[in-house]
Amino acid sequence: MKSLLYAVGPLVFDSLGVIVFAVLLGLGASVVAATIAGTVAAVAVVGWEVVRARRPAPLQWISLAMVLFSAAATLLTGDPRFLMIKPTIVYLIVAAAMLRRGWMNRYIPPEQVAEVGDVMERFGFVWAAMMAATAVANLVVALAFTPWWPLFIGVFPLASKAGLFAVHFATVQYIRRARAQRRIGPLAPMLATE
Template identity: 75%
Template sequence: MKPLLYAIGPLLFDSLGVIVFAVLLALHLDLVTATIAGTAAACGVVLFEIARGRAVAALQWISLAMVLFSAAATMLTGDPRFVMVKPSIVYLIVGAAMLRRGWMNRYVPPADLPLVGDVMERFGFIWAGMMFATAAANLVIAYVFTPWWPAFIGIVPLASKALLFAVHFTIVQLVGRARTRRASKLEICAAQ
């Protein structure tokens, strides 16, 4: 249970602004309220990290910048097409940031990194791919299936992240345990 909490805590924290925005849209709150709440949550995450004297992760800065930019554009234009395309822009930028090697290292305890670091690196690229796919799906839904967009944006991005997180976490745990057992067997054989 401890590895799950270690992994899920930063993931939820890093995504808090997007989660707040998506949940409020899914609850059919108006766009302005959802945008303001998402912006406040993203700002709160960065300020909390700064107040604790911790480094703010690159994805947190990107998330904050995109939420602030998109919130300003939403408030100034009031154009619903911009609002519908905005998540695709955010997902593309976040996906591009996820292409950096080692960005997932903060989601595993430092002691486990030598054991599963290669798996975490591969999943970093899988996460980037999911972000790119979500960006494309959002554009299709926004322009071809416009009436479905509020339900899509309120459910699919969060659900796909939760599903990938579950798969990712499970595989990392299984690989970590298998490698630990294999290392123990090798130590026993070497001792004999």
């Protein structure tokens, strides 16, 4: 449970602005209200890191930029098509940022990096692929199934992230245990006789 909380906390915190925006939009809030609430949340996250004299993580900056960009574009253009296509661009930027090796290591305790850093690195690329797939799906829904877009953007991105997170977390925990068992396995008879 401690590992789960260690991983979920920063992930939710890093993406809080986008999460607030998507949830409110999915619940039927106006685009302006969802944008303002998401902007406040994203600014608060980055501000909290700055106040604590910590360097904001790349995903925190991306979340802030995404919400601020959508706020400005929505308020200036009033064009809903821009708002619907914008997540595609943002998801592609996030996917590109996720192609950096080792970016996921901040989501596990430092002492576990040596144990499962290789697994985290591979999952970093899986996350990048999922973000790219979400970008494509958003574009298709926005252009071909426009009436369904608010439901899609309110549900799919969060649900797909939650599903991948569950698979990722379970896989890392399983591999950690298996590797620990392999290390302890040969020593088990000696430990039992002591």
